[in-house]
Amino acid sequence: MKLASRFVAIAVVFTTLACGASDPSEDSVPSLSDRSPLVLISLDGFRWDYPDLTDTPALDRIMTAGVRAEGMIPVFPSKTFPSHYSIVTGLHPGHHGIVSNNIRDPRWPEPFALRFRDEVRNSRWWGGEPIWVTANRAGLRTASFFWPGSEAPIQGVQPDYWMPFDDSVPAETRVDTVLEWLALPEAERPTFVTMYFEETDSAGHEYGPGSWESLEAIRAADIVIGRLLDGLDAQGTLESTNIVVVSDHGMATHTSDQMIALEDYVELWPHEVFEVGALLQIFPDEGREGMIYDALHDAHPNLRIFRPSEAPAEFHLYDNPRLGPILGTPDPGWEVRPRGATRPGDWLAGHHGADPSHEDMHGVFIAAGPAFVSDATVARLPGVDIYNILAHALRVDPAPNDGNPARLDGIVRR
Ligand code: AMP
Ligand code: ZN
Ligand code: ZN
Numbered sequence: 001m002k003l004a005s006r007f008v009a010i011a012v013v014f015t016t017l018a019c020g021a022s023d024p025s026e027d028s029v030p031s032l033s034d035r036s037p038l039v040l041i042s043l044d045g046f047r048w049d050y051p052d053l054t055d056t057p058a059l060d061r062i063m064t065a066g067v068r069a070e071g072m073i074p075v076f077p078s079k080t081f082p083s084h085y086s087i088v089t090g091l092h093p094g095h096h097g098i099v100s101n102n103i104r105d106p107r108w109p110e111p112f113a114l115r116f117r118d119e120v121r122n123s124r125w126w127g128g129e130p131i132w133v134t135a136n137r138a139g140l141r142t143a144s145f146f147w148p149g150s151e152a153p154i155q156g157v158q159p160d161y162w163m164p165f166d167d168s169v170p171a172e173t174r175v176d177t178v179l180e181w182l183a184l185p186e187a188e189r190p191t192f193v194t195m196y197f198e199e200t201d202s203a204g205h206e207y208g209p210g211s212w213e214s215l216e217a218i219r220a221a222d223i224v225i226g227r228l229l230d231g232l233d234a235q236g237t238l239e240s241t242n243i244v245v246v247s248d249h250g251m252a253t254h255t256s257d258q259m260i261a262l263e264d265y266v267e268l269w270p271h272e273v274f275e276v277g278a279l280l281q282i283f284p285d286e287g288r289e290g291m292i293y294d295a296l297h298d299a300h301p302n303l304r305i306f307r308p309s310e311a312p313a314e315f316h317l318y319d320n321p322r323l324g325p326i327l328g329t330p331d332p333g334w335e336v337r338p339r340g341a342t343r344p345g346d347w348l349a350g351h352h353g354a355d356p357s358h359e360d361m362h363g364v365f366i367a368a369g370p371a372f373v374s375d376a377t378v379a380r381l382p383g384v385d386i387y388n389i390l391a392h393a394l395r396v397d398p399a400p401n402d403g404n405p406a407r408l409d410g411i412v413r414r
Contacts, residue, residue: 030395035140036370037182038242038393039228040131040194042087042147043221044080045201045352047209047250048072048362048380054215058226059366062243066368067411069381071359074249076315077279077329078361079353080201081114083248083383084148088194089128090387090401094318096128098148102275104283105322111274120165121151129399131390133157135192138396143181145174146196160190171197171224179231182241192394195228197221204251208349209360214251242369242393246386251350252332252360260303260330261339266295268338274324276337278353280305281324289325302331304355314357316402332358369393371412378410 048071051059075086075093079101082093093099103112103125112119119125130149132142136157143161144150150162161181163169174195181190203217225245232238262268262280271292275281280303284292296305306312308323317323330336332354352361365381368374371393385407391398392412 035191035395036240036242036393037190037237038192038244038369038371038390039178039182040088040147040192040390041225041228041243041245042084042194042196043200043245043247043364044196044198045204045249045251045350046218046221046247046364047204047360048364050200050214050218051364051366053210054218056218056222058222058229059245061229062225062245062366062368064375066243066366066372066374067376067378069365069378069411071250071362071380072246072365072386073362073380073382074356075383076317076356077353078249078356079279080248081148083363084196085126085128085130087246087248087383087386088130088132088147088149088390090384090398090403091128092316092318092384092402094316094320095402097125097320097322098127099317099320099322100275100279100281102281103322104274104281104324117164120148123152123154126152126154128154128401130154131387131394132159132192132194134391134396134399135394136160138394140191140394140396141189142192143178143190144194145178147194150194159194167198171199171220172227175224175227175231178228179235182232182237183235192390197224200247201251204350204352205348206350208253209251210253211349214350240370242371243367244386244390244393245364245366246383247363248383249352249356249363250359250361251352252354252358254333254335254348254351256347258302258330258334260300260334260336262296262336263339265299266292273338277335278330278332278351280326280328280330280336282326282328283324284326292326296326296328300330300336302334303336304329315355329354331355332360367393367411373411373413376410381407381411 074083081098081101085098089096112125133155135142142159144159199217203214207213270285272283305328308319311317385403387401388398388403
């Protein structure tokens, strides 16, 4: 399969070069082995302003050499799985199917959740074409040290190197393994690599985005990126490597008075409250949907309740059948849940998932390398535009997607 797709890709490159005389831009398509490697790094929950809150010398290095967007506007819901998968597919969750961290598909009895390893690895959930599949089609080798979607064959393709998600793997091990992959002999070396670090998200949830612990996590993430930069420098490949640092969403401070208890407005039994927190999904008992909707619709000024068909257009949910019949999203920082579901240990000081137009939900986009302009700042960038940027950096043709190709202007070198 891999060899076959490589053969096709080599044939395509040959044809492109052979026809290139009439189109100067195509003359510059490098052969497979000449392409700059691209490392895509995610710092979970790293809010857009985090680089300005404390010392981040490694990120500063990347920003000075390259380009920083004022923020990354995530998709709705601004949660880890939907947002990461939108970054690598250029599709909104309503189109790629990972509509939340918790999903129910009317066709199958088993729900999807981050901790259900069999489901996370089951191809049937993952629509669209992630960038590693696009790269594979072009004959490039790919690798992933964690990324939502990397554990499932998608369109029959998985990264050539991948790891089962395990948050106990130290960040240093992740970096050192990626450096080893990038130092492999040419025939085995990946051109595209993903990395993922969760500490900033964990600290933001537990202690809040402005806490001392969050600042410590920001500095720790920066040290990890510094380790990668130093390693590439030692390999002599820092200048020739494209590095893209993103996050999946930001984080809003949550206080104890920002709690909406569902029982204050509706009797929950026997309905299923499938997802709570910053996104509410309720599967009402048969025939009682209207009652639940009426009870919750105008219940609380900080809670927006809607059916998938009435979802705000800017949420791009496209009435996906995987969404619960009754959805809700509280304002950033607010939480909605059954009162009984809150135990002392459940307390969270930071939240995300809410309406991505709120600044607190915005993440980062920072990139440097031969594919990127230098010393530039650009306007806030929607997460669905990142796929086209990755495809451009890899010199591969992007699959159809929801991103706006004009957004590459001011970010990439043409
Ligand atoms: P969220 O609160 O939506 O930001 O989810 C964050 C959590 O997602 C992290 O604490 C990780 O434990 C989990 N997570 C991140 N990547 C993966 C993955 N590839 N597989 C399973 N869980 C993941
Ligand atoms: Zn996240
Ligand atoms: Zn989180």
